[in-house]
Amino acid sequence: MTNQLILIIEDDIEIVRILQAYFERDGFRTIAATDPLTGLAHHQRLKPDLVVLDVKMPKMDGYETLAALRRIDDAPVIMVTALAEDLDKLQALRLGADDYVVKPFNPLEVVARARAILRRAQGGRQSAVLRAGRLSIDTEAHTVLVDAEPLSVTLTEFRLLAHMVRSPNRVFERGELIDACLPEGEAMNRTVDSHMSNLRRKLAAAGLPDLLLSVRGVGYRLDVPHG
Known part of the structure; x- marks a missing residue:
């Protein structure tokens, strides 16, 4: 796949x-x-x-x-x-x-x-691994790690994270996330919000409560410290 x-x-x-x-x-x-x-x-x-x-x-x-x-x-x-x-x-x-x-x-x-x-x-390509702070995503193996510990995510959650990690700290509009990450039949703003809510809960449980932020009236961004 x-x-x-x-x-x-x-x-x-x-x-x-x-x-x-x-x-x-x-x-x-x-x-x-x-x-x-x-x-x-x-x-x-x-x-x-x-x-x-x-x-x-x-x-x-x-x-x-x-x-x-x-x-x-x-x-x-x-x-x-x-x-x-x-x-x-x-x-x-x-x-x-x-x-x-x-x-x-x-x-x-x-x-x-x-x-x-x-x-x-x-x-x-030298590497298929995307990194943002303590988070790393292997786009070939379809794995997500937090401090080298695996994080269980759905396919859509994986797509959302991988898409956003490529441009950390950038605000992504809901419409863009729908186009880039959600399969046909799921293309609704509230569906994005539902996936993001689940993803935020999983990241918080893994020790990253402030990584995925909601930007009121716009969409979402990954808050990745510089350096």
């Missing part, structure tokens, strides 16, 4: 639905945008593990979008387009794309290529 987030930037809603269905069937989480500016905003907020990006889009094409993505992040990108010319492929790769798929495509192939890219990217 994977917890990785795929961002799909594609103006054809039918293609979006197909890709989301195949990625989610394979255990990925997805978020989609039908225009580049919304896609860039999603990317900035949610830090996806991989982006599937269309080339032919109005106002801002995929090459411009890819260049904008590369100025802020190095997440893997698969370009999906009807353009089959070698020059188009070379341009995408030169701008920093990791792969290139031509329409019409087999969605199973797109998912398989995404898996291969993510596997290579994971192999290049």
